[in-house]
Amino acid sequence: MIALSLTEVAQVTGGSVVVPPGLDPGAVVVDGPVVTDSREAGPGGLYVARVGEHADGHDFVSGAVERGAVAALVTRPVEGVPCVVVADTQDAFAALAREVVRRLPGMAVVGITGSSGKTSTKDLLGTVLATAGPTVAPVGSFNSEVGVPLTVCRVTADTRFLVVEMGARGIGHVAYLAEMALPRVGVVLNVGTAHVGEFGSRAAIATAKSELPAALPPEGLAVLNADDDAVRAMAAVTAARVVLVGEAADADVRATDVALDAGGRASFTVHAPEGDRAVHLGLVGRHHVGNALAVVAVATELGLSLEAVCAALESARPVSRWRMEVVERADGVTLVNDAYNANPDSMRAALGALERMGEGRRTWAVLGTMLELGDESDALHAEVGAEVVARGVDELLVVGPAAAALAAGARAASPASGRTGTRVREVTDADDAAVLLDAELAAGDVVLFKSSRDAGLRLLGDRLAGAGEELT
Numbered sequence: 001m002i003a004l005s006l007t008e009v010a011q012v013t014g015g016s017v018v019v020p021p022g023l024d025p026g027a028v029v030v031d032g033p034v035v036t037d038s039r040e041a042g043p044g045g046l047y048v049a050r051v052g053e054h055a056d057g058h059d060f061v062s063g064a065v066e067r068g069a070v071a072a073l074v075t076r077p078v079e080g081v082p083c084v085v086v087a088d089t090q091d092a093f094a095a096l097a098r099e100v101v102r103r104l105p106g107m108a109v110v111g112i113t114g115s116s117g118k119t120s121t122k123d124l125l126g127t128v129l130a131t132a133g134p135t136v137a138p139v140g141s142f143n144s145e146v147g148v149p150l151t152v153c154r155v156t157a158d159t160r161f162l163v164v165e166m167g168a169r170g171i172g173h174v175a176y177l178a179e180m181a182l183p184r185v186g187v188v189l190n191v192g193t194a195h196v197g198e199f200g201s202r203a204a205i206a207t208a209k210s211e212l213p214a215a216l217p218p219e220g221l222a223v224l225n226a227d228d229d230a231v232r233a234m235a236a237v238t239a240a241r242v243v244l245v246g247e248a249a250d251a252d253v254r255a256t257d258v259a260l261d262a263g264g265r266a267s268f269t270v271h272a273p274e275g276d277r278a279v280h281l282g283l284v285g286r287h288h289v290g291n292a293l294a295v296v297a298v299a300t301e302l303g304l305s306l307e308a309v310c311a312a313l314e315s316a317r318p319v320s321r322w323r324m325e326v327v328e329r330a331d332g333v334t335l336v337n338d339a340y341n342a343n344p345d346s347m348r349a350a351l352g353a354l355e356r357m358g359e360g361r362r363t364w365a366v367l368g369t370m371l372e373l374g375d376e377s378d379a380l381h382a383e384v385g386a387e388v389v390a391r392g393v394d395e396l397l398v399v400g401p402a403a404a405a406l407a408a409g410a411r412a413a414s415p416a417s418g419r420t421g422t423r424v425r426e427v428t429d430a431d432d433a434a435v436l437l438d439a440e441l442a443a444g445d446v447v448l449f450k451s452s453r454d455a456g457l458r459l460l461g462d463r464l465a466g467a468g469e470e471l472t
């Protein structure tokens with residue numbers, strides 16, 4: 001974090017300083033990592049003690065101090081540790097993040113929201129911007145009321161670009177995150193059906209995502225997906241300039257000639273105000289085209305040339321784990337581990353890539369449950385099952401009883417003409433899937449693993465890739 005004395009942290013958060021006798025709080029300077037997990041604490045750092053359902057962060061203050069944290073943000077003082085005592089650590093953490101951004105007026109802050117692709121796009125944009133200057137875009141999916149201030153507090157005095165992932169599980173969430181990170185540029189990728197169970201409807205999801213463009217200042221830039229009507233409509237709620245990205249004819253940054261190579265990697269021609277250029281991505285899946293267009297719009301806005309952006313896009317490889325991670329095994333089996341998360345849209349995207357990668361080969365979809373789909377859950381699982389059949393997947397392995405509707409949907413679907421159809425099998429868990437796959441996988445097979453936050457499937461993919469032991 002940028003250097004702040006304990007006195008300043010107290011001022012910013014409305015807290016009071018409690019230090020061991022004889023210590024000058026103005027002389028205690030936080031300039032190291034700001035963490036909520038004591039195991040990640042380091043020299044010069046600040047430990048934020050959160051009180052969760054299962055644990056009270058105050059119990060771990062001493063562990064953070066042992067690792068070098070110089071102070072703690074707490075709701076009750078901890079003996080012998082320099083503390084800023086506040087009424088609510090969440091409010092205080094948000095206020096701290098906001099102040100950090102305010103103190104760096106030269107830093108460009110980009111917010112990214114959407115139902116799918118936030119982390120992928122954050123990673124891609126982070127990779128591209130890092131070619132032009134110090135960039136903060138942390139690996140992983142830090143998109144909550146805790147993840148966003150953790151992200152923001154990583155900046156240092158020389159940070160030029162800050163990329164913040166913003167997730168929404170309800171109305172008001174993105175607005176809250178935007179108040180903390182104060183983005184000048186906002187990207188809305190899509191409004192899908194992820195978390196529809198919590199929101200109730202797609203319209204409510206759209207409202208939640210629209211809070212990002214709505215929060216942008218008049219001198220800001222809203223990058224909106226032209227191919228998603230619900231996102232396009234957000235032009236009406238923003239004071240910022242709007243750049244439309246997509247394949248639609250009126251998109252300001254547009255892709256044409258989209259094709260997937262035999263490895264499932266997309267190529268396309270990008271048409272931007274600065275010119276046209278052919279791009280061949282190193283990432284797998286057609287969905288990265290839209291993500292890449294958003295990156296072009298943002299990075300050129302922030303001063304990079306179209307050529308520099310496209311060159312960086314082409315050399316980008318997966319950053320955060322379990323997102324279309326491709327491993328070619330020595331025995332000729334190709335594994336695609338996309339088991340980080342799943343919703344109907346990302347299932348479709350991944351199955352599209354599997355279809356392309358599997359041309360002339362035997363394809364497997366090892367699929368688990370999609371969480372948080374509410375009343376529509378069974379119907380949406382069944383649709384994905386039908387999609388598996390429509391894509392000509394040879395072997396479907398449905399993992400876990402909660403995904404039974406997916407198997408049923410596949411069994412009910414009939415294959416397109418000229419297709420042999422899909423063999424549908426159900427297994428109880430990832431261990432059973434492992435037994436089956438170990439016995440049956442053969443040279444030439446392409447296997448996709450995908451599910452919502454199912455550590456079992458991720459690790460199964462890792463294990464089959466030969467990396468299991470270290471990762472468990």
Ligand SMILES: Nc1ncnc2c1ncn2[C@@H]1O[C@H](COP(=O)(O)OP(=O)(O)OP(=O)(O)O)[C@@H](O)[C@H]1O
Nearest residue numbers: 115116117118119120141287324338341345346349
């Ligand atoms: N633009 C997109 N449209 C549809 N699917 C996408 C898109 N971009 C990425 N995906 C797929 O969606 C899944 C989740 O990707 P990613 O982790 O980037 O999304 P996220 O929005 O950060 O998700 P979360 O809400 O879990 O943080 C992955 O399987 C990825 O391959």
Ligand SMILES: [Mg+2]
Nearest residue numbers: 118119141143
């Ligand atoms: Mg994410």
